[in-house]
Amino acid sequence: xxxxxxxxxxxxxxxxxxASQGITFVQTSHVTLPIVIKINIPVQMGSSTQAxxxxxxxxxxxxxxxxxxxGNDLSNLLKNFDTRIVGGLxxxxxxxxxxxxxxxxxxxxxxxxxxxxxxxxxxxxxxxxAHNYVNLGLRVHFTxx
Numbered sequence: 166x167x168x169x170x171x172x173x174x175x176x177x178x179x180x181x182x183x184a185s186q187g188i189t190f191v192q193t194s195h196v197t198l199p200i201v202i203k204i205n206i207p208v209q210m211g212s213s214t215q216a217x218x219x220x221x222x223x224x225x226x227x228x229x230x231x232x233x234x235x236g237n238d239l240s241n242l243l244k245n246f247d248t249r250i251v252g253g254l255x256x257x258x259x260x261x262x263x264x265x266x267x268x269x270x271x272x273x274x275x276x277x278x279x280x281x282x283x284x285x286x287x288x289x290x291x292x293x294x295a296h297n298y299v300n301l302g303l304r305v306h307f308t309x310x
């Protein structure tokens with residue numbers, strides 16, 4: 166898009182889950198397509214310049230499977246697609262690698278049926294199941310950007 170602004174589509178496999186007081190409720194697997202705007206911010210470190218990259222954008226997750234803590238399939242209770250917003254930053258470790266930290270949050274509940282009032286309360290007035298997660302990653306780059 167510009168010298169330091171890039172459009173970056175990705176294709177990710179993600180496993181997400183929920184737990185409360187050590188009890189797992191649901192584990193989900195998704196193929197996720199984030200499309201993020203990435204902004205390179207050059208930072209002078211000693212005699213070299215390193216790029217810290219900020220990124221944010223929408224993501225769509227396709228549900229592959231869902232199980233509860235005893236292994237029962239819950240896929241039929243969840244929506245096939247989940248719309249999220251993601252944002253984060255990454256730091257270039259060298260020409261071929263970067264470290265990434267990203268936060269993601271569902272824009273709505275991904276449960277297929279209406280949850281009872283107060284069930285898994287995520288925000289004031291919001292019920293149901295939503296992804297609220299942090300990703301850590303080590304990325305391999307095939308291009309200079």
